[in-house]
Amino acid sequence: MRVKDFRNKAELLDYLDDKAMELRKQVIDLSMVSTGGHLGGAFSMMDIVVALYYHTLKVDPHNPTWAGRDRFVLSKGHGAIAYVPILADLGFFPKEWLSTFNKLDSPFGMHPDMHKIPGVEMSTGSLGHGLSIAVGMALSARLDKQDSRIFVLMGDGELNEGMVWEAAQAGSHFKLGNIVAIVDRNRFSLDGPTEEIMSIEPIRDRWEAFGWKVYDIDGHDMEALVDTFNGLPPASGNTPILVIARTTKGKGVDFMENNPIYHYTLLDKKSALDAFASIERSRPARRVTI
Amino acid sequence: MSDTQDLLTEGFVFTMDTYDMISAAEVYGQVISEMAQKNEDIVVLTSDLMRSNKTGTFKKYFPERFFNFGIAETNMVAAAAGMAVSGKLPYISSMAVFLSLRCAETIRTDLAYTNLKVRMIATHSGLSMGNGGTTHHATEDIAILRSMANMTVVVPADTIETGKVVRASEDLEGPLYIRIGRSIEPLAYENDAYDYTIGKHIIMRDYGKDAAVIACGVCVKAAVDAADALKKEGIGIRVINMHTIKPLDTEAILEAAQSTGALITVEEHSIIGGLGGAVAETLCDAGMGIKFRRLGIPDIYAVIGYPEDLYPLYGIDSAGIRTSVLNLLGK
Numbered sequence: 001m002r003v004k005d006f007r008n009k010a011e012l013l014d015y016l017d018d019k020a021m022e023l024r025k026q027v028i029d030l031s032m033v034s035t036g037g038h039l040g041g042a043f044s045m046m047d048i049v050v051a052l053y054y055h056t057l058k059v060d061p062h063n064p065t066w067a068g069r070d071r072f073v074l075s076k077g078h079g080a081i082a083y084v085p086i087l088a089d090l091g092f093f094p095k096e097w098l099s100t101f102n103k104l105d106s107p108f109g110m111h112p113d114m115h116k117i118p119g120v121e122m123s124t125g126s127l128g129h130g131l132s133i134a135v136g137m138a139l140s141a142r143l144d145k146q147d148s149r150i151f152v153l154m155g156d157g158e159l160n161e162g163m164v165w166e167a168a169q170a171g172s173h174f175k176l177g178n179i180v181a182i183v184d185r186n187r188f189s190l191d192g193p194t195e196e197i198m199s200i201e202p203i204r205d206r207w208e209a210f211g212w213k214v215y216d217i218d219g220h221d222m223e224a225l226v227d228t229f230n231g232l233p234p235a236s237g238n239t240p241i242l243v244i245a246r247t248t249k250g251k252g253v254d255f256m257e258n259n260p261i262y263h264y265t266l267l268d269k270k271s272a273l274d275a276f277a278s279i280e281r282s283r284p285a286r287r288v289t290i
Numbered sequence: 291m292s293d294t295q296d297l298l299t300e301g302f303v304f305t306m307d308t309y310d311m312i313s314a315a316e317v318y319g320q321v322i323s324e325m326a327q328k329n330e331d332i333v334v335l336t337s338d339l340m341r342s343n344k345t346g347t348f349k350k351y352f353p354e355r356f357f358n359f360g361i362a363e364t365n366m367v368a369a370a371a372g373m374a375v376s377g378k379l380p381y382i383s384s385m386a387v388f389l390s391l392r393c394a395e396t397i398r399t400d401l402a403y404t405n406l407k408v409r410m411i412a413t414h415s416g417l418s419m420g421n422g423g424t425t426h427h428a429t430e431d432i433a434i435l436r437s438m439a440n441m442t443v444v445v446p447a448d449t450i451e452t453g454k455v456v457r458a459s460e461d462l463e464g465p466l467y468i469r470i471g472r473s474i475e476p477l478a479y480e481n482d483a484y485d486y487t488i489g490k491h492i493i494m495r496d497y498g499k500d501a502a503v504i505a506c507g508v509c510v511k512a513a514v515d516a517a518d519a520l521k522k523e524g525i526g527i528r529v530i531n532m533h534t535i536k537p538l539d540t541e542a543i544l545e546a547a548q549s550t551g552a553l554i555t556v557e558e559h560s561i562i563g564g565l566g567g568a569v570a571e572t573l574c575d576a577g578m579g580i581k582f583r584r585l586g587i588p589d590i591y592a593v594i595g596y597p598e599d600l601y602p603l604y605g606i607d608s609a610g611i612r613t614s615v616l617n618l619l620g621k
Contacts, residue, residue, distance in 0.1 A: 067377075114375070114404060122375060126399045132365045133400065136372020136380075139357060143333070143378070163396075166365035174357070 075130020433563025498526015
């Protein structure tokens with residue numbers, strides 16, 4: 001969504017990198033409130049969701065059910081701890097709500113609930129459902145002659161689920177060019193490296209064989225994300241889109257990166273402070289000198 | 291203007307003077323086509339079972355609102371959720387065994403938890419495809435579906451009632467599971483001149499206070515026949531069509547228990563967790579110790595056979611119900 005006017009692309013990209021840094025720190029805060037969180041996957045997906053929500057998606061926090069909006073489905077629902085602070089920051093609901101995370105009868109738990117969190121389009125958490133749900137949303141958008149897009153963020157381990165491939169065949173069969181599926185390719189599922197647990201490569205070949213147009217990008221390069229989303233073919237096209245976003249699990253916190261023990265974790269105070277420092281250090285170099 | 295558009299412009303209404311000559315699925319296919327003329331949100335989804343689920347009529351008139359998902363039922367269920375959340379009113383159909391068992395988690399998470407207005411038409415339920423063997427028997431579905439919060443579970447007694455349920459489904463909130471059979475089955479009603487409300491029981495016979503039989507689906511007609519036979523033997527029973535298993539009309543059950551002191555449930559489903567289980571829970575919760583028996587499929591996988599041979603085998607035909615009533619009454 002258009003959050004403000006930027007003088008040029010460099011300023012936009014700096015803004016998005018700042019947002020991602022700020023939000024990663026919020027995730028650490030939230031994980032302390034919630035006594036734990038899916039931090040590894042939250043940090044790998046953060047740049048993708050920031051690019052979507054602060055730049056690409058047509059959504060309106062003041063009119064969250066506007067018919068012509070783009071849809072976002074967090075198929076990797078365990079990424080809620082990275083997702084809900086963004087919705088709060090954009091004004092879908094008051095930030096103060098987040099202080100209840102994981103507590104009795106809170107709107108927020110590990111996985112997002114559409115009836116409790118304004119801005120959440122679909123309750124998720126059970127892996128493998130999101131792309132099928134997106135197929136239904138995309139068919140509806142076409143029936144309603146809306147030019148909106150349906151964005152879905154999947155985990156890479158999630159591609160093990162058979163239902164993803166049922167949806168993949170339906171996406172091309174129904175010619176749903178209004179779906180943009182993104183795989184957070186952080187190379188780890190809960191138990192370890194995806195290629196050791198249950199391999200998903202060659203991802204690109206598999207999706208192309210299913211009739212999808214595939215983009216393969218660095219999921220932490222804000223310019224690559226913005227350029228890819230800006231350059232998508234029209235939503236009225238016949239070919240569904242799959243973006244492989246190559247990411248690092250735990251991105252931004254040096255001691256978490258590529259370490260599967262941080263799939264779900266509670267940090268002690270010292271580690272949390274170390275994490276803050278690491279997040280600030282790892283912010284990409286500025287494009288515009290302040 | 292095409293022939294189809296002519297028809298749509300004029301409006302078409304399916305007259306159901308052939309209820310005893312078609313299956314419940316055919317009634318569904320015709321009624322949904324009629325409803326779709328007025329309600330543009332209605333979409334129909336199937337999983338390579340258009341011919342079995344009898345949705346070809348809808349496809350003919352509304353091809354743009356008809357979606358065949360192929361042999362991929364879970365994807366169809368979740369896509370229906372995506373359509374419902376986008377303002378559509380999806381009617382989805384598959385065989386009961388695949389919807390209730392293969393798609394159980396998808397139904398529970400994407401339709402029930404989300405409380406979305408999706409209608410499932412579960413065909414070939416119970417032992418209606420008895421010769422298909424256990425892979426095609428659906429004798430667990432009521433138990434599974436009724437344990438899901440937000441879910442409404444309806445088992446129409448015959449084709450007449452199927453038409454009424456499908457019509458009533460348009461205004462019901464939340465997810466709905468409609469359980470129907472496969473073939474042309476005997477009618478429980480002589481005509482469609484009766485009021486039908488989802489969640490409200492219907493008294494089919496009320497011959498006396500010796501016992502009450504609470505039935506659903508094809509077993510309603512069997513119970514009616516049993517009541518007629520018992521009446522000739524001087525035993526007066528009540529027959530309740532409990533077409534809605536959830537939300538259950540508990541008042542009718544407790545009233546029947548109080549006035550007769552002897553209840554029998556009968557269903558084309560496992561005796562575990564279905565109508566019988568729901569009635570037993572109701573009686574126990576109310577502290578009512580009465581004569582009680584659940585008729586249905588025992589805790590086994592049913593043998594192969596045609597429905598008309600399987601129903602007597604498991605005692606859920608009229609003769610079996612009559613015998614069970616006599617046994618329960620010690621006669």
